[in-house]
Amino acid sequence: MTVLSVNVNKIAVLRNSRGGGEPDVVRAAQACLAAGAHGITVHPRPDARHIRADDVLALAALTRAQGVEFNLEGNPFAPPRPGYPGFLALCEQTRPAQATLVPDGDAQLTSDHGFDFQRDAATLQPHVQALKALGCRVSLFADAHTDNGLAGIAQAAAVGADRVELYTGPYAEAQAAGDGAAMTARFAQAARRAQAAGLGVNAGHDLSQDNLGAFLRAVPGVLEVSIGHALIGEALYDGLASTVQRYLQILDDTR
Ligand SMILES: CC(=O)[C@@H](O)[C@H](O)COP(=O)(O)O
Numbered sequence: 001m002t003v004l005s006v007n008v009n010k011i012a013v014l015r016n017s018r019g020g021g022e023p024d025v026v027r028a029a030q031a032c033l034a035a036g037a038h039g040i041t042v043h044p045r046p047d048a049r050h051i052r053a054d055d056v057l058a059l060a061a062l063t064r065a066q067g068v069e070f071n072l073e074g075n076p077f078a079p080p081r082p083g084y085p086g087f088l089a090l091c092e093q094t095r096p097a098q099a100t101l102v103p104d105g106d107a108q109l110t111s112d113h114g115f116d117f118q119r120d121a122a123t124l125q126p127h128v129q130a131l132k133a134l135g136c137r138v139s140l141f142a143d144a145h146t147d148n149g150l151a152g153i154a155q156a157a158a159v160g161a162d163r164v165e166l167y168t169g170p171y172a173e174a175q176a177a178g179d180g181a182a183m184t185a186r187f188a189q190a191a192r193r194a195q196a197a198g199l200g201v202n203a204g205h206d207l208s209q210d211n212l213g214a215f216l217r218a219v220p221g222v223l224e225v226s227i228g229h230a231l232i233g234e235a236l237y238d239g240l241a242s243t244v245q246r247y248l249q250i251l252d253d254t255r
């Protein structure tokens with residue numbers, strides 16, 4: 001079975017746009033878990049544009065109390081700075097069940113590629129070992145859409161990882177353009193190669209209600225999907241009607 005980890009980064013985007021504490025990231029995570037989500041994901045960025053270090057601590061406490069998976073994403077090579085103690089330090093403080101390493105740079109709008117294991121293996125290895133020594137399952141963000149990514153994916157096992165997370169942005173784009181089948185064939189091949197090397201397979205980025213089913217039908221054995229951007233957007237559409245009705249009720253009640 002594939003489990004769903006909800007990424008609540010976007011709740012923090014909205015909160016930070018006003019300052020203050022609303023919408024509340026922990027309350028949103030509680031609502032996701034109450035609805036049956038299997039875990040919570042966050043990807044604190046060093047520039048603190050959304051999830052901050054204090055959110056990571058609060059969500060770690062929530063998920064530990066509820067006995068569900070906390071998946072912390074980040075770049076192990078990003079240096080600490082004021083407000084961001086560094087990925088390993090955050091993991092030391094919170095001991096997430098899963099640490100997902102992502103090679104993203106500061107200037108990136110969002111994550112847009114996986115590791116090049118041929119190039120990055122030696123530098124990644126000590127980080128993977130340190131995280132495993134903390135008791136974290138380690139997953140590495142990986143490309144399936146490029147020839148280099150597909151050819152190198154099994155090497156994540158030699159680096160010491162437990163899983164890879166297939167970067168699904170290019171799949172989502174292809175699916176939206178009506179061209180998802182060729183792309184899912186590549187992802188299925190990547191999943192099989194990773195599994196043959198002993199790695200578990202996760203997937204994430206730009207997955208949505210429109211593209212998730214086709215992906216999971218085509219790609220074998222996906223253990224976890226982490227979904228944030230589309231899910232939070234869809235939740236707004238789903239929730240707007242009842243919320244507007246509650247406001248109208250207040251207007252009615254005070255007439
Ligand atoms: C690792 C990954 O795929 C990202 O999707 C990420 O978690 C989303 O980050 P942003 O919310 O900052 O775009």
Ligand SMILES: NCC(=O)COP(=O)(O)O
Pocket residue numbers: 007041073165203204205206207226227228229230231
């Ligand atoms: N690892 C992917 C993730 O957490 C969420 O990505 P997105 O759904 O916000 O694109």
